[in-house]
Amino acid sequence: MALGITKGVKDRRPKATSVRARVRRTLFEHVPMTGSGATIRAGPDGGGIFGGSLPLSNESGPGGHSAPQALRARNIVVLLPALNEERAVGAVIERIPMEDLRRSGYNTYVWVVDGQSVDATLEVAKDRGASVYVQSGEGKGNGVRQALDLLMSDRNRQHIEGPKIYVMLDADGTYPPEQIPEFVEALESGCDVVAGSRLRGRVEDGALTSLNRLGNQVLSGFARFLFGFPISDVCTGMWAFREDALQRFRLDAESFDLEADLFASACETGAHLTELPVDYACRIGKAKLVPIRTGILIAWRLLMRRLNQRDMRDLQRPSAMSQVGRAAEQ
Ligand SMILES: Nc1nc2c(ncn2[C@@H]2O[C@H](COP(=O)(O)OP(=O)(O)OP(=O)(O)O)[C@@H](O)[C@H]2O)c(=O)[nH]1
Numbered sequence: 001m002a003l004g005i006t007k008g009v010k011d012r013r014p015k016a017t018s019v020r021a022r023v024r025r026t027l028f029e030h031v032p033m034t035g036s037g038a039t040i041r042a043g044p045d046g047g048g049i050f051g052g053s054l055p056l057s058n059e060s061g062p063g064g065h066s067a068p069q070a071l072r073a074r075n076i077v078v079l080l081p082a083l084n085e086e087r088a089v090g091a092v093i094e095r096i097p098m099e100d101l102r103r104s105g106y107n108t109y110v111w112v113v114d115g116q117s118v119d120a121t122l123e124v125a126k127d128r129g130a131s132v133y134v135q136s137g138e139g140k141g142n143g144v145r146q147a148l149d150l151l152m153s154d155r156n157r158q159h160i161e162g163p164k165i166y167v168m169l170d171a172d173g174t175y176p177p178e179q180i181p182e183f184v185e186a187l188e189s190g191c192d193v194v195a196g197s198r199l200r201g202r203v204e205d206g207a208l209t210s211l212n213r214l215g216n217q218v219l220s221g222f223a224r225f226l227f228g229f230p231i232s233d234v235c236t237g238m239w240a241f242r243e244d245a246l247q248r249f250r251l252d253a254e255s256f257d258l259e260a261d262l263f264a265s266a267c268e269t270g271a272h273l274t275e276l277p278v279d280y281a282c283r284i285g286k287a288k289l290v291p292i293r294t295g296i297l298i299a300w301r302l303l304m305r306r307l308n309q310r311d312m313r314d315l316q317r318p319s320a321m322s323q324v325g326r327a328a329e330q
């Protein structure tokens with residue numbers, strides 16, 4: 001389905017690679033969620049205290065604009081994992097094409113998933129109107145899992161009506177928020193999960209060190225070998241998910257193995273996964289990742305997920321999830 005929200009974005013997609021879902025299973029209930037200008041801190045158990053945030057393009061929020069009633073059914077939650085990204089996070093938020101998405105009928109909610117930054121990341125994020133979820137413990141995987149768990153399961157503290165699409169991208173300025181509409185469109189066209197491939201897109205000079213490029217190629221080859229899906233960039237930090245697909249995922253990653261965990265979950269649940277090329281720019285600020293150690297962690301996660309893989313593909317899709325899916329397709 002063409003949504004007309006990627007106008008002006010040059011189509012650089014190679015033929016999409018995909019695996020088809022035969023299975024549907026729910027791990028969490030579908031829940032509405034919201035926010036209005038606040039910070040949420042995870043409890044010691046990883047649970048959060050939701051304060052919510054401004055829905056940046058919601059007609060009910062300050063600065064929001066009314067979309068025609070018929071177009072107001074869909075919600076996008078953009079997650080930006082950030083650890084000490086004060087120099088980059090503001091620009092990443094500002095580059096999200098809120099107006100284009102709003103015109104296409106989406107309310108867009110931006111959540112910075114903060115890894116207990118000690119710089120001004122939180123202040124910058126809140127200044128730009130985003131909500132902030134402060135994780136407990138360390139690690140990108142822990143933070144994103146905690147935030148997702150809360151956003152998808154806390155029925156009472158959130159007020160976003162209808163199904164949601166989740167988009168995740170790093171807050172360091174490397175991935176292109178301008179391409180979010182392409183990801184959304186791919187989901188609306190029937191994909192469950194979209195991964196942004198840097199190796200199929202344009203990589204700015206110096207953005208990917210030779211070691212990181214080689215490591216990524218080796219890990220992606222390992223992922224292809226283990227799971228049989230032709231992924232080209234298993235370490236990508238830009239993803240989009242339909243909520244019903246994400247609800248079936250079984251995620252355990254604590255750190256930079258998050259992406260491997262997401263990929264393995266998509267394969268395990270038979271999700272319809274597609275890769276889209278993304279542009280990759282030089283990072284703003286200091287990297288948090290230690291290459292060799294992280295590479296070993298990712299390889300280990302892939303291997304463990306493959307060895308412990310459950311066959312979830314033959315399970316029936318529950319009717320509640322069908323409703324979510326249908327609504328998202330409206
Ligand atoms: N919430 C949270 N985010 C984190 C944590 N560690 C890193 N991040 C964020 O995760 C994203 C990816 O981390 P990077 O250090 O950029 O790692 P990378 O992109 O794999 O490596 P580079 O290519 O060197 O940038 C960035 O936006 C980080 O700020 C953490 O412990 N918690």
Ligand SMILES: [Mg+2]
Pocket residue numbers: 170172174283
């Ligand atoms: Mg990075």
